[in-house]
Every structure is written in C-alpha cells, then in structure tokens.
Amino acid sequence: MDKNSILKIYGTDFKEMTMLLLKEMHADALIRNKCGRSGLIGIKPNLVSPSLPEMGATTHPEIIAGIIEYLKENSFSNLIMLEGSWVGDKTSDAYELCGYRELSENYGVPFIDLQNDSYTKIHCKDEEINICDTALKLDFLINVPVLKGHCQTRVTCALKNLKGLLPSFEKRRFHSMGLHRPIALLNSIIRQDLIITDNICGDPDFEDGGNPVIRNCIMASTDPVLTDAYACSLMHIDTADVPYITMSEALGTGSADILKADIKILRETSEWKDCELPYPDRVVSVSDMVEEVDSCSACYGYLIPALDMLKNEGLLSQLDEKICIGQGYRGKTGRLGIGNCTCGFDYNVKGCPPTEQEIYEQLKAFILSHSDKA
Template sequence: MEKKDILIIHGTDYKNMTIRILKRAGLAELIGDRNKRIGLKPNLVVARDPSEGATTHAEILEGVVAYLQECGFNNLTIMEGSWVGDNTRDAFRAAGYERISRQYGVPFKDMQADTWKSCDAAGMDIRICDTAAQMDFMINLPVLKGHCQTLITCALKNNKGLIPNAEKRRFHTLGLHRPIAHLNTVVRNDFILVDNICGDLDFEEGGNPVVMNRILAFRDPVLCDAFVCESMGHKPEEVDYIMLAQQLGVGSADTAKAHMVYLNEDLSAKKKPPMTGRVKKLASYTDSQDACSACFGSLIYALDRLQERGELKKGLPPVAIGQGFRGKTGDIGVGHCTACFSKSLEGCPPKAADMVEFLEKEWVCKHM
C-alpha cells in the first residue's frame, strides 16, 4: 500500500472486513520486524456503545488483533485516554473491549494514568504519554464523525488521546487547531484504519449516527482527514488543523492525487439503516429506493451542510437516490442510479462535498 492509496471496503461483517482490508494493504509487510512494539489507538472518547456513533467498534479492534497475531506480531498494546471528565476504563468496557483484551492477551494502557514527557513538536512544546512515545509502530483506529468545534474529527485529532488530561485542557485554550497539527509531527501515524460504520453527524460524543457501513485504510493522516472532510460535505480548507499539518510536513491534503481502491461493492441497498430524530428529519428531504448505505449517508451529510446554511425549506422536491431509480426519469437525483433524471449528479457514490455544490445550484436555487 502506497501513501496516496485509499482502501475502501463495505459490509456488516466488520471483523472479517477488517482482516481483508489489512491483508490487501500488506500491513504485515509494512510493519516488518515481528518484535516491534505495536500500539493500537482506538477512539474511546466517552463510555457509549459504538452504535451511537462516537467510539471505535470492537469488531474492528478484534480484526486488527487477530490479523496481527496470525502474522506473528504479539507485542501489542491497546492505548487510549478518554476526554477530560470521562473515565477511560468505563469507555473500554462500554465498547466491548474487555473480552478482546482478555481473549487475545493484549494489555490496555490508560493514557489518563500514564506518565509523560515534554517534547519539541516542530517548535511547539507538547506533553506526550510515555507509552505512546515508546511504540515502534502505531495503528490509528479513529471514527469518521463530526465535531462541534472542528467540524470533523478523524486520524489527526484522534491522537489527542495520547496526551495527558492537563495537556488536553491546554489544547482547548490554544484553540485546538494549531496544537493538533503540531502534535502530529511527533506522534506516529504509521497506519490508519477508519471506522466509517456509523459516525455521528456533527458531535464527537455521538447520538446521531449516520450509517455508512464502510472501513477505510490510509497511510497518510492528512490525506485521511481531507478525504473525511469531502465525505461529510466540507472542504479540507475549512479545517485549519488539516492545512497546518500539511504545512508542517505531516502529509498531503491533495485528494485529487489519491488512488482509490475499492475491495468490494456496497451491497446494503435492501437494508434500511436505523435513523435517529435528526437524521430522520434530514431524510425527509429524500426519496430513497434501495439506496446503498454509503451513498445515502453521503446525502445525509450534504443535507446537513445545507441545513447549517439555512437552505433547507419546505416545498423542495425530494432528492431521489438509490437503485430503485435505475432507468427511470425524474426531477433531481444523486448517484449513478439516477442518471436518467433531468438533473443528476454522477458518482457511486458522489462525495458529500460535490452533493452540496450540486444541490445548492440545481435544487435549492431553482426553487427559491
């Protein structure tokens, strides 16, 4: 797997999906020496079940551990520090990680209780937890989701769990963006496996999950977060820490040069995803017929961006989406399946960022 690659797999068998994508990425070959100390960094920000859209699914962690041990890697450590005010061990239990730790013999280190040292992070002094600093290879396991302060959170911000609580407080006083970017010049980002199963619409704590049933793999955390922005209807330039991290040499935000590798098709069209109140409200602006999870989820994110701008209003014709519209005509639709409509956005699925631009021009403005 190269730095510019983005691997994508769809489905609901999350453990086996994880193993399959790791094999395709050649993770064992990327790590090399079987004696390396390998850190596994999920997102356990709060003590909530992963189905609520805040934390990394246990099946993904289990798939990573099973794959690594099968390949002869046994020096593994799960590590995380929940946000200030929440207990990491409670989050560890709520996410279902205790069984995995016990069954596979992988220890857990609570970064809230870890020792730390200060280091120079490209000209900024930052305190890093000692256990994280001692790893030879880090596997970042973030959740693709929204954030009330930084718009999105994924690979780069997930590493905030590797600093002590006092440093997390200081990050907020500094405005989050600059310290997050500098943090990623010193913490390892050797491999990123993104939980894009049902991340929250716009809040790190969860509560409004958008079901997409995907797992993504990256080697570049900046490319990862730039892709996440576009997947949620934002531009990477809207998230300061992404562009700052690029300037500091952490990675590239140029998604146009990325190489997309699809391991399978999204076969979720016959299954209606569960929806909370906010997601249901956004879905009321759609006409969904056998829509795949990733395509429908992208439309929900796009509609949320339009709602933030005050552009969703009663009287708009529903946006068609899904395989049920193949070969049919209509007013407006998104995705390859609505190609015969008067107005249609190509893509399978289109990015939410492209949906926002298309819907603003062809849907909102035409019905003002």
C-alpha cells in the same frame, strides 16, 4: 501500499472486513519493514466517552479484533491497545462499556489507560507538548479513528484522534491554544503508520455521538492528512475550513490533495454502496446561540446536543441571551455561562464539564423562568 491509496470495504462483518483490508494493503510487510517482528505495535481506538459504538462516537471493537487476529496470524505478538478518554469521562468506563475488557482478556492484549500514564514534555517548533510515555515508546502505531463530526473543528478522524495520547491537563491546554496548531504539531511528533477508519455509523454532527448515520464502511490508508481531507469531502466540508489539516500538510505530515488520491473499493454489497454522508447541519443550526472561547471538547460537545433538545421542544427561540462557554471566560463576568470557567457569570451551569442533562435542565429552567417574567 502507496501513500496516496485509500481502500474501502462495505458490509456488516466488521472483523472480516478489517482483516481483508489489512491483507490487501500488505500490512505485515509495512510493519516488518519498519520495526521487524518484535517492535511494539500500538492500536489506538477512539473511546472518547462511555458511549456504545452503535451511537456513532466510539470505535467498534470488532475492527480491533480483526486487527489483532491479523497481527497474530502474521506472528506479531508485541501488541497493546492505548487510549485516554476526553476530559470529564473515565477511559475505564468506556473500556468496560464498549467491549474492550473482553478484547483485552480474550486476545491477551493489554489495554493501557492513558489517563493513568506518565508523560514527557516534547519540544516542537516553538512549543512544548506533553505526550503520554506509552505513546512515545511505540515502534508502530495503528490509528483506528471514527469518521464523525465535531462541534468545534467540524470533522474528526485520523489527525485529531491522536489527542487521546495526551494527559488530561494537556488536552485542556490544547483548547486554550486554539486546537488546530497543537493538533498539527502533535502529528508531526507522533507519526501514525497505518489508519483503519471506522466509517460504520459515525455521527456527522457530534463527537460524542447520539445520532449515528449508518454507512457500514471501513477504510484503510497510511497518510493521515489525506485520510482527513477525504473525510472532509465525504462530509461536504472544505478542507480549508479545517485548519489542522492544512497545517499538518505544511508541516510535512502528509498530502491534503485528494485529487491525487487513489481510492479503491474492495467490496460493496447490494445494500451498502459507496456514497457521501448527509450534510451535517444540526450543529450549525444551534451554534449561533453560543459565544465560545477555547472550550474543551466535552464541555462544548455536551452543550450542543442540549441546545438541540431545547430547539426540538421549541424553547431555544425564547432565549434572547448568548450562551458563553470556554476557558477564555475565566475570571470574567457576564450573563449566562456554561461550566466552571464562567463561574463569575450571573447565571452559571456549574461543572467541569457539566453533563448534557445538567446543561439541558438548567438552561430549560433559565428559559422558563425568564419567559414567566416576560
């Protein structure tokens, strides 16, 4: 398969669709050429949080089943699945809820919870990045991201999905480093060999899902930069507005030039055809209320849907304070803050991170108490 190829398939039998894609791209030859038949193959889904795949945040297990069956049929048996959920949730909960225990038991493929893994510091450019040891041992990496929106980086797909290969403290540190450059550096250390993108029903607004948009599409590619640039085009986002993509291109991880992409549709159905995603707008409409400095994905990812609920109840317009969130507010004072990083603020929603429900309830109480006084 050429580096500039992107294969797409539409339908509802996700396991069969995945196997067809792998066959079409001659994945067996790709793997054999890189690491023979006995190399360690890692399959990396997105299990950001315990959220069912149909809610638009996590990788459908049927895709992973298709990958495993294809690999076994082609005599590859040294396989693992590996993932570490975002800060604030347990991978083990997502593993149970999203059907990965069944996958692991039915196919005899171990699932490595990277929240419990050891890690090693890797030097890259002028930075040091801590990466889980299991990820560093892989001979071939199959990345299986969900194409979806992200409150901070706007889009998340192949490049950002590798953040799940970090220990939790490093995920937090990435946010304090501004996210984009460390993501690009991480992708220059860990090379993804094959990408199967779950574009079945990703949420175009929130990384944590909740508002899925059904597309029933799976995509296959080998260049993560091209994959993410193409994901941007599908979501009406300018690639230049997602700096980790252009930074990754500058570091030699791949090409962001989608004009040179060779996009082939393997199969459409009468119901499911190639088309763009709707414009993501819900984050933009509430994020004006927020002053964010280096917040973790989970913290910000819980705040935005909480604000969306308040907006739908007509309460958000009654709030005349900016809401502060993020590690940049540690040790500082202010009026209204989210998470333990803003514990010095007059009114603070405690937690690290606080849940969506906690934020919603406490902000609602704040708004109502202040409108009472008005």
